[in-house]
Amino acid sequence: MNTTTDETIVPALSRPELLRQSAYVGGTWLDVGEGPSIIVRNPATGDAIGSVPALDAETVRTAVSHAAHAFQEWRRVPAKQRARVLRAWHDKVIAHIDDLALILTTEQGKTLSEARGEIQYAASFIEWFAEEAKRINGDILPAAADGNRILVLKQPVGVCAAVTPWNFPAAMVTRKVAPALAAGCTVVLKPASATPFTALALAVLGEDAGIPPGVFNIVTGSARQIGDELCQNPLVRKLTFTGSTEVGRELMAKSATTIKKVSMELGGNAPFIVFDDANIPDAVAGAMFSKFRNSGQTCVCTNRILVQASVYDAFCHQFEHAVSKLRVGPGIADGIDQGPLIDAAAVAHLNELVADAEALGATVTVGGKSHSLGGNFFMPTVVRDVAPEMRLFREEAFGPIAPIVRFDTEEEGIALANDTEYGLAGYFFASRMDRVVRVFEALETGMVGINTGAISSEVVPFGGIKASGIGREGSKYGINDYLEIKAGVLAGAF
Numbered sequence: 166m167n168t169t170t171d172e173t174i175v176p177a178l179s180r181p182e183l184l185r186q187s188a189y190v191g192g193t194w195l196d197v198g199e200g201p202s203i204i205v206r207n208p209a210t211g212d213a214i215g216s217v218p219a220l221d222a223e224t225v226r227t228a229v230s231h232a233a234h235a236f237q238e239w240r241r242v243p244a245k246q247r248a249r250v251l252r253a254w255h256d257k258v259i260a261h262i263d264d265l266a267l268i269l270t271t272e273q274g275k276t277l278s279e280a281r282g283e284i285q286y287a288a289s290f291i292e293w294f295a296e297e298a299k300r301i302n303g304d305i306l307p308a309a310a311d312g313n314r315i316l317v318l319k320q321p322v323g324v325c326a327a328v329t330p331w332n333f334p335a336a337m338v339t340r341k342v343a344p345a346l347a348a349g350c351t352v353v354l355k356p357a358s359a360t361p362f363t364a365l366a367l368a369v370l371g372e373d374a375g376i377p378p379g380v381f382n383i384v385t386g387s388a389r390q391i392g393d394e395l396c397q398n399p400l401v402r403k404l405t406f407t408g409s410t411e412v413g414r415e416l417m418a419k420s421a422t423t424i425k426k427v428s429m430e431l432g433g434n435a436p437f438i439v440f441d442d443a444n445i446p447d448a449v450a451g452a453m454f455s456k457f458r459n460s461g462q463t464c465v466c467t468n469r470i471l472v473q474a475s476v477y478d479a480f481c482h483q484f485e486h487a488v489s490k491l492r493v494g495p496g497i498a499d500g501i502d503q504g505p506l507i508d509a510a511a512v513a514h515l516n517e518l519v520a521d522a523e524a525l526g527a528t529v530t531v532g533g534k535s536h537s538l539g540g541n542f543f544m545p546t547v548v549r550d551v552a553p554e555m556r557l558f559r560e561e562a563f564g565p566i567a568p569i570v571r572f573d574t575e576e577e578g579i580a581l582a583n584d585t586e587y588g589l590a591g592y593f594f595a596s597r598m599d600r601v602v603r604v605f606e607a608l609e610t611g612m613v614g615i616n617t618g619a620i621s622s623e624v625v626p627f628g629g630i631k632a633s634g635i636g637r638e639g640s641k642y643g644i645n646d647y648l649e650i651k652a653g654v655l656a657g658a659f
């Protein structure tokens with residue numbers, strides 16, 4: 166264990182070796198040593214939690230070679246056995262939920278209860294894909310030519326590179342690694358530099374569960390250097406990324422040289438529409454959940470609340486009351502609803518968005534500035550009378566700011582909702598069935614919450630359209646992104 170560890174967390178772990186200050190390549194833990202490293206800090210305090218190696222491109226290439234070598238064996242392991250290994254991994258994750266949640270809160274900032282929820286969510290992908298591993302079925306199709314048969318075989322893509330974000334350090338790892346392993350692929354994972362320890366702890370448990378050396382590798386270090394190597398390495402056959410549209414675009418362009426299969430879960434600008442036939446208390450509860458979950462730092466967080474004029478005041482009053490009750494503090498403390506943001510840049514971005522909206526005529530009714538706790542804490546905020554020309558309407562805030570926009574007709578509400586380059590999640594509250602069907606069909610998003618602010622689970626096909634990405638994760642569709650379809654045309658004697 167490296168000396169930079171903030172000793173407050175290690176004694177609190179029932180299994181201290183889950184906090185690994187290492188990369189994981191070919192089944193070997195490459196501990197942080199004399200070479201370059203990255204310090205990981207607790208966003209609630211600024212204290213160092215520890216550090217991980219900043220690997221060079223050659224070590225990343227070595228990780229890819231290990232994954233390519235391991236692929237030749239892993240793809241041949243019977244699906245039932247791959248499923249057993251995944252199931253054992255799931256069970257170990259659940260058994261260590263307290264340690265994992267503590268590591269997650271310490272490096273990411275979310276409250277301990279949200280961190281426990283995320284570990285359960287992360288484990289649900291492992292369990293789901295352990296089950297799906299056994300259902301990768303082929304097909305036999307009738308052919309156009311008499312006597313022929315067409316065979317359809319689904320085969321693993323090969324080595325997959327996975328690049329994951331800091332907002333869900335556990336769930337975004339398992340949502341990618343579990344289907345890849347279930348399909349028979351091997352993985353080189355680059356976790357976010359701000360939050361590598363949860364991923365490394367998951368790998369410790371994966372090793373315990375029997376994931377063979379080289380099947381799951383973790384490379385730590387500079388996102389640019391590692392990203393370049395993973396995109397340009399011809400042995401990597403697929404790239405899966407969750408993060409900003411800007412970075413996704415860059416990774417896609419770099420992967421074009423080696424024609425990789427790509428899955429991209431990118432930025433969002435989720436509309437949350439409250440129509441005049443909505444149940445207002447339910448809409449308030451839905452907006453509270455979808456806006457303030459993870460301190461507003463999810464790609465599917467409500468980013469703009471659009472409220473029909475006749476219910477505008479009623480909704481705003483109830484919503485503002487609920488927001489003003491949120492308790493802010495370190496995620497580790499009792500009774501806290503909202504932890505810190507990830508870093509100072511995130512706080513500065515929110516302050517800029519509020520200033521821009523106020524300058525253009527919007528009104529802050531709750532919060533609106535950095536929290537008196539200082540550091541990375543920001544006040545839960547409501548801004549009324551936001552309009553399309555404001556940055557708050559156009560940009561993904563990725564923080565606890567709820568901009569409210571007024572509209573008159575259903576058509577106007579839908580047009581405002583779709584007035585964005587993004588198309589990840591959308592939400593609406595309404596009770597008339599004709600409206601529910603119309604609005605569901607009209608929203609230009611990959612996922613829609615109808616009378617709910619909670620859309621995420623392992624069963625839901627998660628993903629976006631427009632600039633929000635390509636592909637679906639989780640659900641019965643998620644494994645397809647890790648499979649190739651091979652067709653065989655069998656001629657002759659039938």
Ligand code: SIN
Binds near residue numbers: 336463464465
């Ligand atoms: C994300 O923010 O990318 C993931 C959120 C979720 O899975 O609900």
